[in-house]
Amino acid sequence: MMSAEAMETKKISRLRSRLVVVLVASTVAMLVVLVVLSLFVPRATSSEEQNKPTKPNIIFILADDLGWNDVGFHGSNQIPTPNIDALAYSGIILNDYYATPLCTPSRSALFTGKHPIHTGMQHEVIYGFEPWGLGLEERLLPEYFKDLGYATHLVGKWHLGHFKKEYTPTFRGFDSHFGYWCGHTDYYDHNSEEALAFWGHDLKSGMMTRRDLVGNYTTTLFSDEAVRLIDAHDASEPMLLVVSHSAPHAGNPAIPLQAPDDIVDKFKVENIPDPRRQIYAAMVWLLDRSVGQIISALSRKGMLDNSIVIFSSDNGGAGANYNRNVASNWPLRGGKDTIWEGGVKVAGLIWSPLLKEANKVFNKICSIQDWLPTLLAVAGGKSVDGIDGKNIWPALNNSSRDTYDQILVQIDDLRNISAVRKGRYKFLSGTTWKGRYDVSIGSEGRKGEYDLRGIQTSEAASALKRTTRPLPNKFVIKNLRNLATVTCPPDDDRFICKPLEGEDCLFDLSQDPCEAINLARKYPHIVNHMKSLLATYNETAVQPRNQEGDPLSNPKFWRYEWTNWKDYKDPPHLKSHLVFPEKRLEA
Numbered sequence: 001m002m003s004a005e006a007m008e009t010k011k012i013s014r015l016r017s018r019l020v021v022v023l024v025a026s027t028v029a030m031l032v033v034l035v036v037l038s039l040f041v042p043r044a045t046s047s048e049e050q051n052k053p054t055k056p057n058i059i060f061i062l063a064d065d066l067g068w069n070d071v072g073f074h075g076s077n078q079i080p081t082p083n084i085d086a087l088a089y090s091g092i093i094l095n096d097y098y099a100t101p102l103c104t105p106s107r108s109a110l111f112t113g114k115h116p117i118h119t120g121m122q123h124e125v126i127y128g129f130e131p132w133g134l135g136l137e138e139r140l141l142p143e144y145f146k147d148l149g150y151a152t153h154l155v156g157k158w159h160l161g162h163f164k165k166e167y168t169p170t171f172r173g174f175d176s177h178f179g180y181w182c183g184h185t186d187y188y189d190h191n192s193e194e195a196l197a198f199w200g201h202d203l204k205s206g207m208m209t210r211r212d213l214v215g216n217y218t219t220t221l222f223s224d225e226a227v228r229l230i231d232a233h234d235a236s237e238p239m240l241l242v243v244s245h246s247a248p249h250a251g252n253p254a255i256p257l258q259a260p261d262d263i264v265d266k267f268k269v270e271n272i273p274d275p276r277r278q279i280y281a282a283m284v285w286l287l288d289r290s291v292g293q294i295i296s297a298l299s300r301k302g303m304l305d306n307s308i309v310i311f312s313s314d315n316g317g318a319g320a321n322y323n324r325n326v327a328s329n330w331p332l333r334g335g336k337d338t339i340w341e342g343g344v345k346v347a348g349l350i351w352s353p354l355l356k357e358a359n360k361v362f363n364k365i366c367s368i369q370d371w372l373p374t375l376l377a378v379a380g381g382k383s384v385d386g387i388d389g390k391n392i393w394p395a396l397n398n399s400s401r402d403t404y405d406q407i408l409v410q411i412d413d414l415r416n417i418s419a420v421r422k423g424r425y426k427f428l429s430g431t432t433w434k435g436r437y438d439v440s441i442g443s444e445g446r447k448g449e450y451d452l453r454g455i456q457t458s459e460a461a462s463a464l465k466r467t468t469r470p471l472p473n474k475f476v477i478k479n480l481r482n483l484a485t486v487t488c489p490p491d492d493d494r495f496i497c498k499p500l501e502g503e504d505c506l507f508d509l510s511q512d513p514c515e516a517i518n519l520a521r522k523y524p525h526i527v528n529h530m531k532s533l534l535a536t537y538n539e540t541a542v543q544p545r546n547q548e549g550d551p552l553s554n555p556k557f558w559r560y561e562w563t564n565w566k567d568y569k570d571p572p573h574l575k576s577h578l579v580f581p582e583k584r585l586e587a
C-alpha cells in the first residue's frame, strides 16, 4: 500500500510532468505562432507595395485585314492614323514582321506561340458552320498569364472555334469576352453571313447574346468596352487586354464596307477618289481613334508607364476586291490569303517605357508567334518548351542583339503553296486564287500632305507626353517615316516570277522587298537549300484540323444566333429542312 504522502508525491510528480508537457507544448505552439507570424510580417509590408504591380500591363491591339499601306507611318498620305502613328514613332516600328495569310492561322499563332503547321490550323479559316477549333490540348496566352496573376480580357473577334463551349474564349483563359465568334460581322446588326443562307446574330458577352446592341457600330462598342475594362480594372493586379477589332475587315457581302455617314464625309476628298475607299478610310480612322481612346484610358488610370502596347494586323490587307474590300499593301506584292509579302508582312509596332530603346525602325525578322514567349519573359513567366516563337525582347531592347535568321512563312499542301524566309532570301512556291493577287495591290496614296500636326495633337500623343516615351520631334518623325517606307521600281516582265505556271520563286528582300526579280535560275543552290529547309519544316507538320460543315450549325435552328450547337441535342423535328449549301463565301 502506498502512503497518503507517497500518493500525494506521485500525484504531484504526475501533475508536474503534465505541466512540463503542457509547457513544452505551449512553447512549441508559441514558436509555431511566432514562425507563422514572422511569415506574415514581411507579407503585410509587400502587399502594400503590390498596389503597384511590377508585372507590366499588356495591351494587344489586333487589326483585322489592315493593309501595309493603310497606316501613315508606312508613307501613305491617304488615311490619317495619327494615334497609331504616334505610338509607332514613340516606340519601335516592326518592319520585318510576319503574320500568316489569314485570320484563323494568325490568331492561333498569337495565342499558342506555335506556327499553324504545328497545331493543324494552317489551312484556310474556320467557317461558322464547321465543327472544329484550335485544339483543346493547346495552352493559350491568357492561360499562361492567369497563372502569373493577370486579369485577362478579350474584346472583339475570336475566330478559333465555337462549336462547343470549351472552344470559346471564356473557357480558354479569358476572364471576359465581349465580341463575336465568327470571322466577320455586320458593323451594325452584328449578323455574320458564313455561306448562302447561313447567317445569324453573333455579338456576345461571354456566352450571352447581346441583341440589345443591334444598331451600335462595332468599332465603337469594342473601343468603349476596352476603356470600360481599363477604368474598372483593379490596378493592384496586372492586366492582359486583347482588343481584337473587326476593322477594317469587310462585313457581309451585301454591305461589305460600313461606317457612319458623318465620318465617311471627312474622306470625300480628292486624295481618295474611290467612294468605297472613302468608307474604308472612315473604318480605319475609327480604328485609329479607338487606339487613342485606349491609350488615353491607360494614362488616366495611371497604368501607361507600366504597360506594353502592341499594335498589329493579323494578315495583309484585303484589296483588289478580296472580300469586296479595298485595302492597300502598296508597293508590296499580293494581299490577304497570299504568301507574297503583301499577305504576310504586316503593319506592327511595340511601345513601352520598359524598353530601353525607342524611336527606331526594327528591320530584324520577327513574327506574330513571338509575342507569347516574349511577353511571358518580360512578365517573369517560365520559358515554354515546344513552341516556335522566340523571345525577341533582348533584340528590341538592344540594337546590338539579333532575333533569328529564318522563319517558315507557310506550308499548305491542300493548296499547294509554301514559302520560307532565310536571311535576306525568300523562297516561294505555288499561289492562291489562280494568281489573281500576284501583283501589287491598292493605291499608292503618296499625293497630298502628311498631317504631322494631327499626330502631335492626337489623343495618344497627349497621353504619351506624360510618360518617359513621348512623341519625338518632327525631324525624328520624318526620318523614321522615311526609314519605314518601302520603295520599289515598277515590275519588269523579264524578271517577274510566275508561280501559277509552276515556277519556283526566289527573292532577295534586302534589294527587292516587292518580290519583282526572280533569282531562282541565277541561284539554284540557294533554291535547293530553301527547298530542303521547307522539307525539314514539313516533316514536323501535322494534318490540318479542318472539318466539313455541319448543317445543324445553321443559326435558323437556333433563333438566328451562331451558337455552340454541338453542346445541344439536335432539333430533330427540323432535320427534314436541312440543306447544306455548296457555295462558301471567301474567308
Ligand SMILES: *[C@@H]1O[C@H](CO)[C@@H](O)[C@H](O)[C@H]1NC(C)=O
Residues within 6 Å of the ligand: 213, 215, 216, 221, 224
Ligand atoms: C447604343 O446606341 C444608342 C443610340 O445611339 C446609345 O444610346 C447607347 O448608349 C449605345 N450603347 C452602347 C453600349 O454603346
Ligand SMILES: *[C@@H]1O[C@H](CO)[C@@H](O)[C@H](O)[C@H]1NC(C)=O
Residues within 6 Å of the ligand: 355, 356, 378, 393, 394, 397, 398
Ligand atoms: C533592357 O536593357 C537594359 C539595358 O540597356 C537592361 O538594364 C534591362 O535589363 C533590359 N531588359 C530586359 C528585360 O532585358
Ligand SMILES: *[C@@H]1O[C@H](CO)[C@@H](O)[C@H](O)[C@H]1NC(C)=O
Residues within 6 Å of the ligand: 398, 399, 400, 401
Ligand atoms: C547589348 O548587346 C551587346 C551584344 O550582346 C552587349 O555586348 C551589350 O552589353 C548589350 N548592351 C546592354 C546595355 O546591355
Ligand SMILES: *[C@@H]1O[C@H](CO)[C@@H](O)[C@H](O)[C@H]1NC(C)=O
Residues within 6 Å of the ligand: 414, 415, 416
Ligand atoms: C495540288 O497539286 C496536286 C498534284 O500536282 C494536284 O493534284 C492538286 O489538284 C493541286 N491542288 C490545288 C488546290 O491546286
Ligand SMILES: *[C@@H]1O[C@H](CO)[C@@H](O)[C@H](O)[C@H]1NC(C)=O
Residues within 6 Å of the ligand: 411, 413, 417, 418, 534, 535, 538, 539
Ligand atoms: C510535305 O509532306 C507531304 C507528305 O509527305 C507531301 O505530300 C508534301 O508535298 C510536302 N510538302 C512540302 C511543301 O514539302
Ligand SMILES: [Ca+2]
Residues within 6 Å of the ligand: 064, 065, 102, 103, 249, 314, 315
Ligand atoms: Ca484577318
